[in-house]
Amino acid sequence: MGRSQVSTGQNCMALLIHLGQSQTKRYFHMTNETPEQEQTDGFNLVIDALKLNDIDTIYALPGIPITDLTRKAQAAGIRMISFRHEQHAGNAAAAAGFLTQKPGICLTVSAPGFLNGLTALTNATTNCFPMILISGSSEREIVDLQQGDYEEMDQLAIAKPLCKAAFRVLHAEDIGVGIARAIRSALSGRPGGVYLDLPAKLFSQTMEAEAGKRSLIKVIDPAPRQIPAADAVKRALDLLKGAKRPLIVLGKGAAYAQADADIRALVEKSGIPYLPMSMAKGLLPDTHEQSAAATRSYVLAEADVVMLVGARLNWLLSHGKGKTWGTPSSTKFIQIDISPTEMDSNVPISAPLVGDIGSCVSALLGGIGSDWAKPPAEWLQAIGERKDKNMAKMAATLALNPAIMNFHSALNVVRNVVKANPEAVVVNEGANTLDFTRSIVDMYLPRKRLDVGTWGIMGIGMGFAVAAAVTTGKPVIAIEGDSAFGFSGMEVETICRYNLPICIVVFNNNGIYKGTDVNPLGGDVAPTVFVKNARYEMMMQAFGGVGVVANTPAELAKAMEEAVASGRPTLINAIIDETAGTESGRITSLNPQSAAKKK
Ligand code: OXK
Ligand code: ADP
Numbered sequence: 001m002g003r004s005q006v007s008t009g010q011n012c013m014a015l016l017i018h019l020g021q022s023q024t025k026r027y028f029h030m031t032n033e034t035p036e037q038e039q040t041d042g043f044n045l046v047i048d049a050l051k052l053n054d055i056d057t058i059y060a061l062p063g064i065p066i067t068d069l070t071r072k073a074q075a076a077g078i079r080m081i082s083f084r085h086e087q088h089a090g091n092a093a094a095a096a097g098f099l100t101q102k103p104g105i106c107l108t109v110s111a112p113g114f115l116n117g118l119t120a121l122t123n124a125t126t127n128c129f130p131m132i133l134i135s136g137s138s139e140r141e142i143v144d145l146q147q148g149d150y151e152e153m154d155q156l157a158i159a160k161p162l163c164k165a166a167f168r169v170l171h172a173e174d175i176g177v178g179i180a181r182a183i184r185s186a187l188s189g190r191p192g193g194v195y196l197d198l199p200a201k202l203f204s205q206t207m208e209a210e211a212g213k214r215s216l217i218k219v220i221d222p223a224p225r226q227i228p229a230a231d232a233v234k235r236a237l238d239l240l241k242g243a244k245r246p247l248i249v250l251g252k253g254a255a256y257a258q259a260d261a262d263i264r265a266l267v268e269k270s271g272i273p274y275l276p277m278s279m280a281k282g283l284l285p286d287t288h289e290q291s292a293a294a295t296r297s298y299v300l301a302e303a304d305v306v307m308l309v310g311a312r313l314n315w316l317l318s319h320g321k322g323k324t325w326g327t328p329s330s331t332k333f334i335q336i337d338i339s340p341t342e343m344d345s346n347v348p349i350s351a352p353l354v355g356d357i358g359s360c361v362s363a364l365l366g367g368i369g370s371d372w373a374k375p376p377a378e379w380l381q382a383i384g385e386r387k388d389k390n391m392a393k394m395a396a397t398l399a400l401n402p403a404i405m406n407f408h409s410a411l412n413v414v415r416n417v418v419k420a421n422p423e424a425v426v427v428n429e430g431a432n433t434l435d436f437t438r439s440i441v442d443m444y445l446p447r448k449r450l451d452v453g454t455w456g457i458m459g460i461g462m463g464f465a466v467a468a469a470v471t472t473g474k475p476v477i478a479i480e481g482d483s484a485f486g487f488s489g490m491e492v493e494t495i496c497r498y499n500l501p502i503c504i505v506v507f508n509n510n511g512i513y514k515g516t517d518v519n520p521l522g523g524d525v526a527p528t529v530f531v532k533n534a535r536y537e538m539m540m541q542a543f544g545g546v547g548v549v550a551n552t553p554a555e556l557a558k559a560m561e562e563a564v565a566s567g568r569p570t571l572i573n574a575i576i577d578e579t580a581g582t583e584s585g586r587i588t589s590l591n592p593q594s595a596a597k598k599k
């Protein structure tokens, strides 16, 4: 069917007869009773294209022009999770993408809704999570002439530099192609965020149902394997073999890849100590004897050959240089990554291994036979000693029970609850709350930790928690700084509305970093402090969930255990010593005032 034959809904001289459950509608001319070809429209084509590609959930916020799309998608069997703010719907879509290897879909209204979703889309792209932001948009003709349409904005142009790819569909017959291109762009190569612009007019365009059906595309093999070259594999193995102090760093790309068994086999067969980046925790259980997490600074400074598996040498790894890596750094790097341009981004990569992690790891495994020599005993022993010492120190701190709960005594409880419920997904954001949780709470299974990611962004909490609950069906434990929680706190209503098994623990120390700052001039309170003794638990009670105050580790343990066992939406207001905490937690050095002091 040609473009000229596509008619808009309002022009169609037709009487609509709904045919049972069918997504398609049949139109008859009023003047003659001869049935015409079955018709479909933009709404149905979008829904059918998503369903054809196994999209079963949409994270959305209804409004003009997509309200009916949310209703129709729900009626067609797509789970519609409707949020209170688009940024959280977007974050949910991003986390769903990371957890499932299917692009998470976020659906928003035009201009402001689109912009609210855009932060999440850009964050997803930064983190290499596949998601698609679909936004309705205003009349193209009016937008392009800047004549002041309702929510006028050139969304496509704005999205383009902020995500991996961006597309607009103007004709119903192109919906299939648009969605196929969006899916392929989000999933293939380095995963990322894609923007899909759907102008309001598109939804009511009609076309023949048969032609519509034929126009849809089922995307075959959206993330094709990328097999590494044999010489690149050999180069990496040779470097690894010659190493005296080798180290493997696992990043969230390794967690995303779902090559769990092979990654574990590579670590165990090679005998090389490994360090998990925060979202790679649990890829092997944190209690694994080869984990060097408890002596991170030592291994980074001392390793002579480091193999990065789905981890970038960005700020989180001090760009591969400087005093973190020993001065002068003589570390040699092997880097496994799907993106060839990631190589040499910060320091020279001696052995680039470009391909998908599953294929690269399996190729390396092929080269590790029975003659493989494990790393020198001195290296393993040096790590073991330091690790034991640090872990003993940590155990002693965790055993303390100060009169007012602090990060350690509260997290000791969380640590035990997660140990007893390894299937639970931990969502974590804040500054001190983030840093302490990362090192204290062990993870036991892959992809069970979702956090602030590459940008160290606040506000992911409730969106990630909702997606984790929806996609896994397992309990979710969100460990939230009181400041961090504030960014997405209104979504407790969403959590209650869908009755999701989410237990939020707000680490309430009355402020950002701590609650003791004062304004030297009097008057307004200091910029970093909040209302003292705020009753966060009442926010959950307001919507029918369980709200509890925990002043002691025993109260916290009881509340968390009940929440996980019952699966009821729960918010625990954990009262933490307001003097506990340091500015920016473990990244104080990034504060300009610290940098100035160092000079
Ligand atoms: C770790 N450690 C342990 C254990 N695990 N000791 C004993 N037992 C166990 N199980 C030790 C580890 O060896 C380190 O000590 C220390 O604890 C901390 O570990 P870790 O892994 O957390 O390491 P570190 O140095 O904090 O990691 C650097 C980092 C990390 C940059 C990767 O800090 C990070 O991911 N930061 C993200 C920060 C962020 O995004 N913040 C949100 C924004 S805050 P040593 O002695 O070996 O070093 C914000 O917005 O503004 O402030 C703002
Ligand atoms: P972390 O923050 O945990 O160190 P990063 O987000 O920095 O992790 O790095 C993840 C890396 O993983 C990115 O460079 C990305 O290109 C890569 N990656 C993601 N998925 C795959 C995959 N399936 N195969 C190979 N590399 C991947």
Ligand code: MG
Residues within 6 Å of the ligand: 481, 482, 483, 507, 508, 509, 510, 511, 512, 513, 514
């Ligand atoms: Mg706080």
